[in-house]
Amino acid sequence: MFVITDVNQDMDVTVAGAGPVGLLLAAELALAGVSVQVLERRTEPDDAMKAQGINIPTAEALDRRGLLPAAAQMQRETLARTGAPGGWVGDRAPGAVSRFTGHFAGMSLDPELVDWSDPDFTAHAAASGVRLVPQPRLEALLAEHVARLGVPVHRGVEVVAVEDTGDGVLVGTAAGPVRTGWLVGCDGGHSAVRRLAGIEFPGAAPELTGYQAVADIAEPSGLADGWVWSAAGVYRCGPQPGRIAVMEFGAVADRTAPVTLAELQASLRRVSGTDVTLTALRAPASRWSDNTRQAATYRSGRILLAGDAAHVHPPFGGQGLNLGAGDAMNLGWKLAAVIAGRSPENLLDSYDAERRPLGTWVMSWTRAQIAVLRGDAKSAALREVVADLLNTRDGTTHAVKKIAGVTQRIDLPGNHELIGRYAPDLWLRDGSRLADHGHDGKFLLLDRSPDGKFARLATAWPERVRSLTECDPPHAHPSDMPHGHPSDTTDSHPSGMSDGLPVGMLVRPDGVVAWACTSVDDQAIADLSTALHRWAGARPV
Structure with a gap:
């Protein structure tokens, strides 16, 4: 058990829970310059068997922070230790792994029925080959990541009381009281933070x-x-x-x-x-x-929830782990912007607004599988119908896209098809990948305009936005990426992008496209200005 001197008393953010969600959130906050610590009631990491893989948005989150090569190595070690599970198929290289399907309600999804040329798959090529990262291994990877960032993780410290004072949070712990600017509960389905904050947890x-x-x-x-x-x-x-x-x-x-x-x-x-x-x-x-619940709110004053603390459901497909990782990526940069004074506090309202619908969908997706899995005659009849649908190219492709997370979209203003979706995996003309430029957690502005109009507009946010133009010097990309050549990703792409790239695109730190355009005109400039002010915050003085 840690004594009081082991726990920092004056931090911007305290995260309760040192699972993958809490560690990922802490890393995002530290990357943005926020002082953060993690409290974990367990004295040792949880090595129980849980989620066995990650979806594409989670893999791409690792990719944007330069962690995908380490995840790929963990996948190789897992395959060497356990052998390839059902649902994985190799590519032409002996022993290589490139595609993962999974199952729906115990019905395995045949990789041979999937249309892998679907633009939703081809737009996310690099991360698609790194999916078999079991939860304990992911937690170990993220623990090393936060250690490099200097984030203290205090184990054996249980949260026993919370009080939002308006200008901070008093946290009662087994090691004594802690004062922090903000408290985020990433402490699981039985969240002490949620309970002590009085946040309702309705459901079944x-x-x-x-x-x-x-x-x-x-x-x-x-x-x-x-x-x-x-x-x-x-x-x-x-x-x-x-x-x-x-x-x-x-x-x-x-x-x-x-x-x-x-x-x-x-x-x-x-x-x-x-x-x-x-x-x-x-x-x-x-x-x-199959306990299925969603918090009445993801935020109460200066107390926030992420991961299983905000939503629980059956664990089919590792959806809980991946949903929580998305929560952490969405919340991290927003909370950091509010703490730094770059954005108003109401930016945090978008966290609940954007993540709640995805949580609701996952709850429905997993509950539907419970209905199909039951042993009664009606469920057995339903299972036959669903099996017939899944035994088609369209049915299997649809289910695998949902499981992989490539169809996720949040409701953001704008007409371009990419807005609200995770940015596609793009190779730039200098030989670098878009993800290579996101290691420090900044906004990325892709500018392919003839005269650099978009990049010039973004110079007002020099510490927050990195502009990438076709005349930028090359940036090295990892040599051990699972897909090692631009031709792997640019042959197929979402419609509306003649060569796989829009003319301009603004990507938030969580990988979500906030603005995109296919032409350079006054409206495109105005829309970019609006997006920059809304998401990157007020211009520096």
Whole structure:
């Protein structure tokens, strides 16, 4: 347990929770020059089996901060340790991994049915090959990232009280009181910050208990391969040896206690109808439920919520991890801008407005899978209908795009099709990639106008906006990117961009396109000025 002198008493932001969401948020704040610390009630990182991969927006967030090569190395290590799981297919290079599909309600999505030439995929080529990064490995990567940025992470410090004083937050902890400018709860579905702040958490109570584990099985041949349904629930063995997933309907277990071998074995026996014997757990198992809730607000004064503290749902497809990562990227630069006085406090209203609809969608997407997974006759009939739809090129492509996150869009003003979407993976004429220029978390302004009109306008924000013109000197890009040549990404592109690039594009620090145009005229200049004032804040004096 840390004593009071270990915890900083005067920080701009205190983040509760040192999981991937809390660490990513802390890194974004530190990158923007904000003083930030992380408090974590656990004394050691959580190595329980959870999300096994990341979606494309999360991979691209790592890419923009220069972390994708490290993530790619973690993927290689994971594949070497476990072997390629179902849903991954290799490209022409032996052993290479390029595509991930996943499943919908236990129905595997066939990679051969996916239209990989769809512009929503080809616009995000570089990150698409780095998806198999398990949650504990991602957490380790981000822990190294915040350490390099000088962010202190205090373990064994539990938040026990909060008080918003109007000009800051008093945080009661097991190590003593802490005063901070802002408090962000990234402390999970049972968030102490949310509870202590009095933020309601409406939704649906759990009706099932699920488990993920890797175990030694005495006679694995007694269990069927793949997903198997029964009246009691659903289970799957594989694709890696010893990998077990169990969902038992009507059972609501205590999620605060560690999963024991006996508990997992009993649930698997009830669902499978066998007398299977598990002899050992190879790593800590995880337990989850279909508890589905969303915070009434993501912000109450100087207290904010992100990740599972703001929304919980069944974990299909690792959607919770990726949704939380998006929260952190969206909130980080906005909170930093408010703290620095560059933007008014109402900028934080856009955090809830932009992230809530995505959280609502994920809740619906995962709840629909629960309905399809149930063991009753009606759900079985529905499962057949859904399986038929997923066994088509259009159906599989649609589902994989949703899982991958490439269709995500937030509602922003403007008519260009890119506005509100994550910026495409673009190669510039100097041989660099757009993501290569985002390592320091600034806004990126792509200017392809003949006379640099867009870049000249942005000179009023020199510390916040980096302008990229075709005459800029080359910037090196990582040599070990999964896609190593511009031809990998420019042959196909979203419609309206003749060579894959708009004439002008403003990208926020979270990767979202705030403005884009296809021609240079007075309206384009006016729209860019509006976007810069709205998102980059007031011009420096």
